[in-house]
Amino acid sequence: MSDFQKTKSMFHLPDGMIYLDGNSLGPLPKALPDRVGSMLTKEWGDMLITGWNKADWMGQPSRIGDRIGKLIGAPAGSVVMGDTLSIKVYQAVASALELNPNRKVVLSDNGNFPTDLYMVEGLLKSLDKGQELRLANPADVEATLSEDIAVLMLTEVDYRTGCKHDMKALTQKAHALGIVVIWDLAHSAGALEVDLAGCNADFAVGCTYKYLNGGPGAPAFIYVAPKHQDNIRPALSGWMGHESPFAFDLNYKSGAGIERMRVGTPPVIALTALEASLDIWDMVNMADVRAKSIELCDLFIAEVEKRCPTLTLASPRDGVNRGSQISFKFDHAYAAMQALIDNGVIGDFRAPDSMRFGFTPLYIDEADVIGAAVILERVINDKLWDNPTYQTRSRVT
Structure with missing residues (x-):
């Protein structure tokens, strides 16, 4: 049984603040x-450049990738760390398209996080092969699947509403039609099982600064199913993905397995920070995390609807059917969120009219939920x- 009281004590949480934005930054x-x-x-300091060998900085991306893999149902040797989520989206889509060269469509939904769509648009323009990005309403994705689609790229949990796609069902349906599937786990990793x-996903990507608490700009990860690893060509053929980086070969030769999805030099300091957070994750069970997060979200909904009927x-x-976040719509959502923050409850605003709140059992409990609802009642x-x-809107909302 996971001890969430103990895990809460392991986070720095400022006095007088209820933090409900771990779905944006842990x-x-x-x-x-x-x-x-x-x-x-x-x-x-002491090892200087010899730390690449003595402290095994070179092995960090794969070593930590395996730790992330345990949280997302991925076997050892299928996840590697590095770069940003946008870069990992680019890599996954480029490789997926090459696995399905006779098809021209990448399908996503219009609730996907914009950067995922931007990366696909930029990639398809660069390829200039007549490929297109097609968008469906989130609820219509399954009905939109067809044999002309090369790649299905979805974020499992909608960043605005928390609405959750059925990963297993959609992957199975897509595979039956010959579609390669990519899942963005930005709002899944550390939030739900x-x-x-088990879902037979082809690729997955995700970030580590949200529920995984790796810190601002923490490195992203990419998963490639073992069956694909030796058949994909890395579109971003950085030297760390070379089979022998220190041979300094002038011609690129892909490394073995997931290592070929490495690009640039590992962010060693950031990966070390992430390791400290993963030590806390080693103490809990994802099934317990998921069950508790649903309880906390249900309690928040009940308390807010009782106290704030205009939301x-x-x-x-x-x-x-949702991730570990709750959104309420309000015509003055941005201003209301600023007032909430001023009164000790931090959530965030998502355009055009949503107040968004994240619930992470590792450091949020029932008292926090009720306390936040009481303050929200007063604000509204x-x-x-x-x-x-x-x-007046700040640069970051």
Whole structure:
């Protein structure tokens, strides 16, 4: 049984603040500064460049990839770390298209995170082979699948509403039609149980700064099903993906297995920070995390609807159909969120009219949920949001 009281004590949570935005940026694990500080002085400081061998910095991306793999149902040797999520989307789509060269369509949904769509658009323009990006409404994806589609690329959990796709069913239907499938796990990894191997997914990508608490700009990951690893050509053929980087061969030769999806030099400091967070994840069971997150989300919905009848639930009511976040629509959502933050509850705003709240059992409990609902009630019903100070939008919302 996972001890969430213990895990909560392992995060730095400022006094007087209820943090409900771990679906955007996780809080700081208390052990992280010392872990990174030790790496800086004892490895970089004392070992200097010999740390690539002595501290095995070179092996970090795959070693940590295996740790992430345990959280997303991926076998050892199928996940590697590095670069940003946008880069990993590009890699996955480029490789997937080459597995289906006679088809011209990449299908996604119009609820997907924009950067995923931007990366596909840019890739298809560069390829200039008459390929197209086709978008469906999230609820219509299954009905839109057809034999002219090369790649299905979806984010499992909608970043705006928390609505969750059925990964297994959609992957199975797509494969029956000869479609290669990519899943973005940005709002899944660390939020719910994922079984990439059991769902027979072809590719998956994700970030580690949200539920996995790796810190701002923490490195992304990519999963490639073992059956594809030796058959794909890396579109971004960086030297770290070469079979022998230090042979300094002028011609690119792909490394073996998942190693070929490495691109640039590993971000060693950032990966070390992520390791400190993963030590906490080693203490919990994903089934427990998922069950508790549904309880917390259900409680929040009940409390907010009781206290704030003018707000409209934008997330699925049934926890089975959503991730670990809740969104409420409100005409003055941006201003209301600024007022909430000023009063000690941090969530975020998503255009055009949603207040979004993330629930992570590792550091959120029932008292936090009720406390946040009480403050939200005051912000909405006392119109604290109706203050000129809260109307001016910051660069990050």
